Each structure stands twice: as structure tokens, then as C-alpha cells.
Amino acid sequence: MRFTFTTEPARFIERPNRYVILAEIRSGVTVRAHCPDPGRLRELLIPGATVHLSSTPREGRRTTHELRFVERPETGLLISLDSRLPNALFREALDERTLEPFSDWTAYEPEVFLPASGGRIRSRADFLLRGQDGARTWVEVKSATLVEDRCAYFPDAVTERGRRHLEELAAIARSGERAAVCFIVQRPDADMLRPQWDRDPAFAEALEEAERAGVLLTAYNADITLSEATLRRRIPVLTGRP
DNA sequence: GCAGGATAGCGTCGGGCATG
DNA sequence: CATGCCCGACGCTATCCTGC
Structure with missing residues (x-):
């Protein structure tokens, strides 16, 4: 996917x-930029780190720039910090049928309500695919940016909502329909993905339980340049406590 | 008085709904 | 039908509140 913006x-x-970061651009001016990833990002947004901003002047906007990437200090490797990008990448991959587990659809729909369970408020799944045989697959796309020792970790911060989504996907799988999670790691340097057992044990347990219930767990890493993002290869999701 | 839990607000986007 | 307004979603943090 080619980006439609340029950065400095x-x-x-x-x-x-x-939602907001302050950064100094080359002219020495400090600018306000919108931060499109509400995660904690403690390991990435370190004072002095090189970030890349696109200019987004618009009437009524409170920031003049948008935060797009941060560089990994030692290597200069680019990490995308846009939590909207994984959804777009997944959708593009659906259209191009480049992801093996998600290539067999006859129609799909974004942002669909999950089947109501127990009369509770229904939350939404990112995509609903319809297969050749008419079978439905509910897919939840998750964005990951944190990587340590070539292992991506999710979530960055405790996510009540994410855990609830997993439980709902597990219920769908138990009812006989298909459900899947697709983690998109917005950087290339991860060979696997694990839940953060110490930061969010409830999510980690829900992920294990979802897997037991038959939810398909997938993850992909991505090549990120200043001009485009490309899903790179599928990496394993390891649910067990390390 | 203090610790821990609950909550609002921060900026942007897009869906849904109301209005013309 | 087209346009525009409003509100929800997102998670971190500061502040307020509650209960001991």
C-alpha cells in the first residue's frame, strides 16, 4: 500500500x-502532531527519538501534523504508528487475496455487529467474510508495534475491550461458525507474536481460551518505508506462557 | 489521611441519523 | 438525494471520590 502523504x-x-505529541522539525520549530496510536508506546516514544510527521493543515484541526513513524534508535528501522493502517492493509490483502487463510471469500463486509450473546451490547468485528460454501468467518484485526528480541507483544496496554472481543469470537467458534484474529505487526523485525502475560494476563488467558475454542490465530509482520507498507510474511502466534 | 478505584478529557475520524 | 451535525471509539493520565 502506497502512502498518500509525504513526511519530514x-x-x-x-x-x-x-493523542498529541510535540516534536521539533528541522527548522527548529516545535510542532504539535496528532498521535494516531493511543497505545502506551513507552518503548518507542523516547525523548530525542527520530519520528516522521506528515503535514495536515486543515481548518479546525488542533494539530498541524500527523505522527506516522518512529525510528528504532540503533538501526533506524521504521515502525508505523498509525492504528488505522492494519485495517487498511488487511482489506487490501483481502482484495488481492494474498493472505492464504483469508483468500477464499465470495463477499466481505467491514465493521459488522457480532451476533448478540446473552442479550449484552453487541460489539463489532472488523470483517465478516462469506466463503464459497456460504460459511461465515468473523475476523478481528489487531495492531501491534512493540517488539523485543524479535518477538512481537500484544497488547501494549491492558485492553478490556480486546479481551471481550476474544470471548465473543470464542463463542462464535463454539457455535460452529468460523472466527479469526489477525495481528498486524507494523514493522518487519518480528518472527513471532505472544500476548503480554505480565501486563495483561486476562487478555492472554482469553487468547488461549479462544484458540482452544477453535478461533484461528494469525499474525503478519510488515515492511515499512517512508512511501509504502507491505505485509511481509505470516509469523506464528504463541499463546502459552513463555 | 491514605490508598486504590472510578472517571473525564484529550484529537480525529467516520457512521448514522436528521434536516433541507 | 445531498449535506452536515453529533456522537462513539480508542487508551493514557490526572484528578476526584470512596471507603477504610
């Missing part, structure tokens, strides 16, 4: 709130 490098200063 900047030096990360601070993050006054989860």
Missing part, C-alpha cells in the same frame, strides 16, 4: 496526552 523527520520531545 523530527525529534520527539514529549507526549502531553495520548
